[in-house]
Amino acid sequence: MKAGLKLRLFHLAHVLMRPMTLGTRCAAYDETGRIFLVRHSYIAGWHMPGGGVDPGETIEEGMRRELREEGNLVLADPPRLVALYFNDFASRRDHVAFYVCRNVRQTEAKPAGGEIAESGFFDPAALPEETSPATRRRLAELASDGPFDPYW
Numbered sequence: 428m429k430a431g432l433k434l435r436l437f438h439l440a441h442v443l444m445r446p447m448t449l450g451t452r453c454a455a456y457d458e459t460g461r462i463f464l465v466r467h468s469y470i471a472g473w474h475m476p477g478g479g480v481d482p483g484e485t486i487e488e489g490m491r492r493e494l495r496e497e498g499n500l501v502l503a504d505p506p507r508l509v510a511l512y513f514n515d516f517a518s519r520r521d522h523v524a525f526y527v528c529r530n531v532r533q534t535e536a537k538p539a540g541g542e543i544a545e546s547g548f549f550d551p552a553a554l555p556e557e558t559s560p561a562t563r564r565r566l567a568e569l570a571s572d573g574p575f576d577p578y579w
Contacts, residue, residue, distance in 0.1 A: 433470065447521075449480045450478055450521065454526070460551070461550055462475070464554070464555065465498065465543050471557065471559075490506065497542070501531065504530045507527045510577075516561075533548075551570075
């Protein structure tokens with residue numbers, strides 16, 4: 428099954444359970460300025476860590492949980508909410524809260540398996556070739572201080 432179809436089926440299940448979906452993504456930089464990216468098992472490309480906000484969680488709590496789950500990452504500095512995007516690729520009901528976190532620390536390397544096929548820190552000037560277009564757009568926006576496109 429193609430990755431795009433898997434993603435759409437995944438979101439369809441969420442739409443049936445929740446009328447609107449809310450997720451987070453985070454540009455998580457270590458103390459040397461490298462960015463943390465993940466390659467998921469269910470969608471092509473490298474992405475910033477993130478995912479859905481669970482019922483009963485704040486958006487920031489969801490972002491912190493996703494950083495722990497996808498990369499064993501903890502924050503040394505407070506996160507900064509950068510923008511809220513409409514993700515019409517996923518569904519007509521999906522929104523993404525985008526954070527920037529500096530000086531993140533990885534408590535231990537994240538082994539491949541399950542949702543995360545691969546992860547690591549990368550020099551922003553030398554991203555993996557398969558880095559997703561949305562990830563590249565968000566990083567370009569950060570590097571230029573905007574303007575920020577309202578669509579993910």
